Amino acid sequence: MLLLAPNANPTLGPWLAEELSAVSSLLEAELVSDLDCVNDLVGHVEAYRGKMLRPMLVLVGGLAASAVHKPLDESGPRPGSLPHRKLATVVEMVHLATLVHDDVLDEAEVRRGRRTLNVLRGNEAAVILGDYLISHAFRLCSSLERPWIAEAVAQTTNTVCEGELLQLANRDNWALSEATYLEIVQRKTASLCGVCCELAARLEDAPEQVVTALGSYGRDVGVAFQITDDLLDILGDEGAVGKSLGRDLLKGKLTLPMIHALARDGAQREAVAAACGQDGEPTVGRLQQLLESSGSLAYARRMSQQLIDRAKVALAALPASPARTALEDMADTVLTRQL
Amino acid sequence: MLLLAPNANPTLGPWLAEELSAVSSLLEAELVSDLDCVNDLVGHVEAYRGKMLRPMLVLVGGLAASAVHKPLDESGPRPGSLPHRKLATVVEMVHLATLVHDDVLDEAEVRRGRRTLNVLRGNEAAVILGDYLISHAFRLCSSLERPWIAEAVAQTTNTVCEGELLQLANRDNWALSEATYLEIVQRKTASLCGVCCELAARLEDAPEQVVTALGSYGRDVGVAFQITDDLLDILGDEGAVGKSLGRDLLKGKLTLPMIHALARDGAQREAVAAACGQDGEPTVGRLQQLLESSGSLAYARRMSQQLIDRAKVALAALPASPARTALEDMADTVLTRQL
Numbered sequence: 001m002l003l004l005a006p007n008a009n010p011t012l013g014p015w016l017a018e019e020l021s022a023v024s025s026l027l028e029a030e031l032v033s034d035l036d037c038v039n040d041l042v043g044h045v046e047a048y049r050g051k052m053l054r055p056m057l058v059l060v061g062g063l064a065a066s067a068v069h070k071p072l073d074e075s076g077p078r079p080g081s082l083p084h085r086k087l088a089t090v091v092e093m094v095h096l097a098t099l100v101h102d103d104v105l106d107e108a109e110v111r112r113g114r115r116t117l118n119v120l121r122g123n124e125a126a127v128i129l130g131d132y133l134i135s136h137a138f139r140l141c142s143s144l145e146r147p148w149i150a151e152a153v154a155q156t157t158n159t160v161c162e163g164e165l166l167q168l169a170n171r172d173n174w175a176l177s178e179a180t181y182l183e184i185v186q187r188k189t190a191s192l193c194g195v196c197c198e199l200a201a202r203l204e205d206a207p208e209q210v211v212t213a214l215g216s217y218g219r220d221v222g223v224a225f226q227i228t229d230d231l232l233d234i235l236g237d238e239g240a241v242g243k244s245l246g247r248d249l250l251k252g253k254l255t256l257p258m259i260h261a262l263a264r265d266g267a268q269r270e271a272v273a274a275a276c277g278q279d280g281e282p283t284v285g286r287l288q289q290l291l292e293s294s295g296s297l298a299y300a301r302r303m304s305q306q307l308i309d310r311a312k313v314a315l316a317a318l319p320a321s322p323a324r325t326a327l328e329d330m331a332d333t334v335l336t337r338q339l
Numbered sequence: 340m341l342l343l344a345p346n347a348n349p350t351l352g353p354w355l356a357e358e359l360s361a362v363s364s365l366l367e368a369e370l371v372s373d374l375d376c377v378n379d380l381v382g383h384v385e386a387y388r389g390k391m392l393r394p395m396l397v398l399v400g401g402l403a404a405s406a407v408h409k410p411l412d413e414s415g416p417r418p419g420s421l422p423h424r425k426l427a428t429v430v431e432m433v434h435l436a437t438l439v440h441d442d443v444l445d446e447a448e449v450r451r452g453r454r455t456l457n458v459l460r461g462n463e464a465a466v467i468l469g470d471y472l473i474s475h476a477f478r479l480c481s482s483l484e485r486p487w488i489a490e491a492v493a494q495t496t497n498t499v500c501e502g503e504l505l506q507l508a509n510r511d512n513w514a515l516s517e518a519t520y521l522e523i524v525q526r527k528t529a530s531l532c533g534v535c536c537e538l539a540a541r542l543e544d545a546p547e548q549v550v551t552a553l554g555s556y557g558r559d560v561g562v563a564f565q566i567t568d569d570l571l572d573i574l575g576d577e578g579a580v581g582k583s584l585g586r587d588l589l590k591g592k593l594t595l596p597m598i599h600a601l602a603r604d605g606a607q608r609e610a611v612a613a614a615c616g617q618d619g620e621p622t623v624g625r626l627q628q629l630l631e632s633s634g635s636l637a638y639a640r641r642m643s644q645q646l647i648d649r650a651k652v653a654l655a656a657l658p659a660s661p662a663r664t665a666l667e668d669m670a671d672t673v674l675t676r677q678l
Contacts, residue, residue: 105466125504127440127444128440130466131436134473135496135499135500139493141489142481145486147484150481155478158478161467165374165380165468168463168464
């Protein structure tokens with residue numbers, strides 16, 4: 001499901017649909033091997049592709065930045081830019097690699113309603129296929145012949161790995177602070193969303209304040225996206241979310257509503273600790289009630305709303321354009337996403 | 340243990356020792372994070388570093404290629420070249436990443452005589468740390484500001500992953516052919532050794548026939564290195580090799596001597612199949628006797644000797660120099676290595 005459906009924005013919709021289709025084709029073409037056993041595994045991963053949030057940040061972010069150099073009546077869709085398409089493909093490959101390796105880490109069995117690669121083909125295949133995706137991302141990135149892009153993407157993947165390692169070091173840490181939680185999310189999720197927007201703007205030779213504003217937009221949207229994910233892990237309908245409920249808790253990963261609830265005093269805290277599986281399996285139904293009554297779900301919703309508001313304010317540094325409006329719409333859609 | 344001990348070659352030894360020390364420092368500096376939990380894990384991996392074969396191929400290969408532009412009396416060691424040091428660090432990081440992920444795949448417990456990261460800190464940490472190493476390799480590679488190097492390295496890591504996947508697809512394939520075995524080794528091991536030599540030569544603006552000759556040298560040395568590894572897995576003293584004996588067989592990976600023996604006819608084939616664990620645990624002592632009497636060990640030794648001979652012949656495309664002699668010595672050392 002696209003965060004911005006092709007028909008949601010009559011000006012940009014068809015253009016974006018075409019760009020995303022070009023990105024999908026590029027991704028498929030890049031991953032083709034002369035070995036059947038490799039193509040067979042890659043086929044599994046293509047089922048992982050979902051929202052295409054990161055490619056959209058590159059494509060729409062780039063278009064919004066390009067409006068700086070144009071009068072308003074020329075700021076609509078333009079013919080596809082190959083560097084933006086390549087960059088969009090690169091970030092999607094990086095994202096897919098993290099999903100494949102995350103599922104190994106989480107021993108996840110279902111993603112987007114389908115059985116995960118690690119379950120179907122074993123952890124070994126999943127580990128190497130993740131490496132294959134990262135490696136292809138860097139190959140495509142170097143073919144852009146702009147070393148500053150390759151360096152920024154690699155720097156960001158360093159940061160993503162650090163976020164993953166910080167999260168791992170805090171598994172089963174029931175005293176995890178909100179500050180450390182946000183540090184993990186900034187590195188693991190927000191950094192890649194931010195760099196998508198920044199690099200898309202730099203490819204348009206946008207002025208520095210536009211690059212900074214778009215980077216800030218991307219990071220805030222990324223954090224809000226993660227918090228929505230946290231809420232879906234507790235509240236979401238398993239069929240709609242396409243993955244198991246309460247999985248974060250089962251793997252000892254504390255999410256924002258949990259951190260808020262566990263920071264309360266007294267009996268309520270004890271009840272939450274029991275329900276969230278500190279002494280065994282989490283009981284999701286009971287947890288939903290407790291997090292509702294402690295105000296923890298509301299707290300998480302409020303924080304993601306504030307982040308989305310701030311992301312939209314940052315866009316004021318860009319000239320008005322259909323693409324800027326689309327970025328605002330995408331930010332709003334993060335809050336209401338079901339998938 | 341260095342393949343070329345500093346005192347083995349009085350002209351090059353001290354220079355190489357200094358270059359390798361610079362590479363080690365660069366590697367350590369590059370991997371430093373602002374997060375303690377990351378530095379703690381990186382510390383474990385530094386114990387994985389051993390022979391530094393790939394950095395040596397870059398450093399000595401580059402020096403040998405540079406002799407093309409110099410009279411013989413000026414073809415000795417020169418002050419360190421930063422691009423070569425960076426490239427040497429990049430390929431060592433890529434190699435370390437493959438070791439860390441290989442150990443996850445193999446469920447290996449010991450490497451270089453020490454407990455592996457996956458055993459000490461769990462598969463999760465090992466998976467992400469491998470990613471962290473690959474990502475840092477690409478970041479350092481893009482800092483070279485020569486997109487053709489980044490592209491060639493990424494292309495090679497694609498190939499390495501394909502080799503790993505082909506090997507995985509052939510686990511427990513007791514009918515593995517020698518051709519498929521060599522295809523796996525070419526991709527998994529030889530491609531990286533070859534690209535080390537080629538890129539080192541290109542950085543020296545060496546003529547194309549020198550680049551080709553060095554690439555061919557590197558690939559042949561890589562395959563010979565892998566065959567020696569196969570022999571060590573069956574014959575090596577566990578203390579000296581620093582890893583468990585018969586591990587390849589336990590994981591269903593057929594090695595060259597095994598493939599040769601299983602291609603024999605009749606009772607001998609049956610005896611080998613039984614001893615190599617087709618119906619249970621391999622019995623290494625019995626296997627050693629059988630592979631000796633079937634001529635399979637001799638066959639593998641002969642093939643690696645032929646590869647080393649061919650690697651040295653390829654070097655004739657380079658002018659005589661102390662570095663070319665050192666490459667010849669390194670090739671010979673591959674055959675006699677104990678570690």
